[in-house]
Amino acid sequence: MEKSQNIFGIRAIIEAIESDASINKIYLQKGLRGNLYYELDKLIKSNKIATSTVPVEKLDRLSKNNNHQGAVAQISPIKFYDLEVLLETINKKEKTPLLLILDQLSDVRNFGAIIRTAECTGVDAIIIQKNGSAPVNAETIKTSAGAAFKIPICKVDHIKDALFLLQAYDIKTVAATEKTDTSVYDFNYNQPLAIIMGSEAKGINPSVLKMVDYKAKLPLLGEIESLNVSVACGVFLYEAIRQRK
Template sequence: MITETTTIFGIRSIIEAIESGSTINKIYLQKGLRGNLYYELEKIIRSKKIATSTVPVEKLNRLSKNNNHQGAVAQISPIDFYDLEQLIESTLENEKIPIFLLLDQLSDVRNFGAIIRTAECTGVNGIIIQKNGSAPVNAETIKTSAGAAFKVPICKVDHIKDALFLLQASNIKTVAATEKTEDSIFDINFNQPIAIIMGSEDRGVNPSILKMVDYKAKLPLLGEIASLNVSVACGAFLYEAVRQRI
C-alpha cells in the first residue's frame, strides 16, 4: 500500500512526469517565476487543467526539503483516477441500483478520507470530485480512509455540473444534502439509481448545483448546533440509503 504522496521538484522533472501520464494532485509555483521552461510548463498545466497554487519560495523550500526546486514543486497522486463516463456505463451494466457520491469542493483531507471509508462500507460505486478546489488524495487522505481510497473508484471532473449532466442523462436521480429545504432525508426514495451531493465544509452545496438536482434533503437537527460535520452527515445519508435497500 502506498502511504505517501510522491513529491517531485524541478520544472523539467514535472514536465516529464506530466507527459509520462502521472496523475498530478497539484503544482506549486514560485511567485514571479519567469523563463522559457516555466512558460512551457505553464502551457502544459493549462492544457491538462492541473490545479496550481502560486506560493512564496519559503513554501517551496519546505516542500522540497531545500533541494533545487527551480521554483516548482508537484505532488503526484498515489492513486489513478477513473473516467466518469466509462464508470457510469460499466456500473449501470453490472449494478441493479447504483449509488454515486459527489463532493462539491470539499477541502479537508481528513473529512475526505472519512467519507471515502464510509463510502466503501456502504457500497458506493464511485466518488466524484472537482479538479480544482477539492481536497487532494494524499497520504493523510489514504490514512484516514483506512485504505478505502484504493478500493472505491474516484473520478475528477472539470466541474460538478459536468457530472450532474452525465448522471441525469443516464437516468440516475440526484439528491443534494442541504438545510435549504423542507424535505427530510426520510422523504427521499434512495432505492433507485441515485447520486448524493455533499457540499463544502463552509458553504455547503453551491446554489447553482442546488438548482439542478432532482431532490434536496436535510437531516433533522434536534439540538442547538445548526449543522453536522460533513463526513458525519454524509454517513447518515449513505446509511439511510443502505437501510432502504436492505
C-alpha cells in the same frame, strides 16, 4: 501505505503532466520566467491543475532542499477514473447504482472519513472536482483506512459536468441541503442515485443546487445549525442502505 510523492524541477513536472500522472497540486515560486516555465504554465492551464504561489522556503521544504527550480508538484498516490467509462461499467451491474458527489470538500480528514464510509456502504464511485477539492494524499488515505485504494474516485472539470453525464445515464441526484422541507428519512433511495454533499464552509454551490433532481435535509434538534460533513454523509448513505435492504 503508499504516500503522496513530491517531484521537483520544471522539466520533471512537464514530463509528469504529459505522462498523465495524477497531480494533486503544483507549488510555484513567485516571479518565474523563461521558456520552460511558459511551457509548464500552458500545460497547467490546459489540464486545469490546481496551483499555489508560495515562498521559496516552502519549496525548499517540499523538495528537501534539492534544486527545485521554483516548482514542486504533489503526485496523487492513486489513479483517478474516467467518469463516463466508469458509468458504462456500473450500468452493466445488477445492483442499483449509488454514487457520491463531493462539491469542493476541502478538509482531507473529512474526505478520508467519507471515502471510508462510502466503501463500507457499497458506493460505486466518488466524484470530485479537479479544482478546489481536497487532495487524495497520504493523510486522506490514512484517514480512509486504505479505502481510497478500493473505491473508484473520478475527477471532473466541474460538478455540473458530472450532473449532465448522470442525467444521460438516468441516474437521479439528491442534494444534502437545509433548503428543503424533505427529510433524509422521507426520501426514496430505491432508484439509481447520486448523493451530493457540499463543502464545509459554503455547502453545495447554488449553480449545482439548481440542477439537482431532489433535495433532502437532516433534522437538527439542538442549537448547533449543522453537522460535520462526514457525519452527515454517513447518515445519508446508511439510510440509503437501510431502504435498499
